[in-house]
Amino acid sequence: MQIVVLAGGVGGSRFTAGVRRAYPDATITVVGNTADDITIHGLRVCPDLDTLMYTLGGGGDAERGWGRLDESWRAIEELRAYGAEPTWFGLGDRDLGTHLVRTELLAAGVPLSEVTARLCARWWAHDPGLRLLPMTDDPVETYVDIPDADAPGGRRSVHFQEYWVRLHAGPEALALRQVGIEAARPAPGVLEAVAAADLVLVGPSNPVVSIGPILAVPGVREALRSAPAPVLGFSGILHGAPVLGMAHRLLPTIGVAVDAAAVGRHYGSRRADGVLDTWVVDTADAGSAPALEADGLPTLVRDLVMSSPDATAVFVRSTVDQVLA
Numbered sequence: 001m002q003i004v005v006l007a008g009g010v011g012g013s014r015f016t017a018g019v020r021r022a023y024p025d026a027t028i029t030v031v032g033n034t035a036d037d038i039t040i041h042g043l044r045v046c047p048d049l050d051t052l053m054y055t056l057g058g059g060g061d062a063e064r065g066w067g068r069l070d071e072s073w074r075a076i077e078e079l080r081a082y083g084a085e086p087t088w089f090g091l092g093d094r095d096l097g098t099h100l101v102r103t104e105l106l107a108a109g110v111p112l113s114e115v116t117a118r119l120c121a122r123w124w125a126h127d128p129g130l131r132l133l134p135m136t137d138d139p140v141e142t143y144v145d146i147p148d149a150d151a152p153g154g155r156r157s158v159h160f161q162e163y164w165v166r167l168h169a170g171p172e173a174l175a176l177r178q179v180g181i182e183a184a185r186p187a188p189g190v191l192e193a194v195a196a197a198d199l200v201l202v203g204p205s206n207p208v209v210s211i212g213p214i215l216a217v218p219g220v221r222e223a224l225r226s227a228p229a230p231v232l233g234f235s236g237i238l239h240g241a242p243v244l245g246m247a248h249r250l251l252p253t254i255g256v257a258v259d260a261a262a263v264g265r266h267y268g269s270r271r272a273d274g275v276l277d278t279w280v281v282d283t284a285d286a287g288s289a290p291a292l293e294a295d296g297l298p299t300l301v302r303d304l305v306m307s308s309p310d311a312t313a314v315f316v317r318s319t320v321d322q323v324l325a
């Protein structure tokens with residue numbers, strides 16, 4: 001079986017670990033979000049790709065949900081001692097190795113998809129059926145407008161990582177821009193993987209800054225709409241709050257309520273102009289299923305708390321079984 005998973009970082013990697021547990025013999029192509037990438041201290045950092053790579057490679061810090069296991073922070077202490085800002089971004093010492101390799105290869109003209117494959121060769125060697133593709137090789141970065149009384153127009157723009165990591169998504173996000181998205185081309189293999197898939201899974205990642213950008217890469221949405229395989233989406237909003245992260249701070253910015261049904265409608269049914277065949281909501285949101293069904297979006301209800309890869313595997317397998325039955 002060939003499975004494609006669309007994934008962000010923290011939620012996306014937990015979900016993908018469950019998919020791998022559910023389908024140990026499948027070929028799984030993970031299309032990872034790169035719209036929250038950043039260049040920091042001259043290093044190109046791809047937070048979602050790295051979280052996926054480390055988590056599925058057994059090298060991630062499961063408790064924190066991102067970064068390397070057994071990490072230390074000596075380098076960033078040195079930067080702080082020099083007053084070399086920014087130091088709010090968690091650049092761990094082990095993690096730096098990844099960013100150095102990536103930055104050197106990109107500078108040598110190696111495309112991000114090839115860089116990612118080379119990095120994953122270390123982490124995913126034990127699992128040749130697993131492949132990580134960036135959504136695009138072209139640079140895309142997300143900026144957030146926040147209120148600032150001292151700035152012209154009363155607002156200023158910050159990189160998404162600054163909004164997320166330094167500001168903890170505290171200020172209201174007045175607007176979001178994915179710079180570079182219109183010109184981005186799907187990375188080699190992305191459209192082909194979707195076309196060849198037996199199953200496409202849209203993970204419970206952030207609909208605004210993780211899944212949204214993947215779908216916004218020109219050609220990806222169309223590929224999902226015309227995929228021969230069923231497309232299942234899993235809600236990351238449970239009972240009006242994100243299962244992980246801070247998606248509730250950004251959904252209102254794109255005019256979507258912090259609600260599983262609203263996110264399902266936002267992705268939409270393939271029978272209309274959306275991308276999903278089936279939307280999966282948590283048991284806490286079971287009440288929304290009849291209305292979604294009536295609106296033409298087939299909806300399944302499961303316990304979507306990703307407490308372990310096994311728990312995730314249970315809901316993935318049972319929904320897929322029902323859809324393929």
Ligand SMILES: C[C@H](OP(=O)(O)O)C(=O)O
Binds near residue numbers: 012205210244245246
């Ligand atoms: C938790 C969620 O993870 P991701 O979208 O990176 O999978 C988020 O950051 O909102």
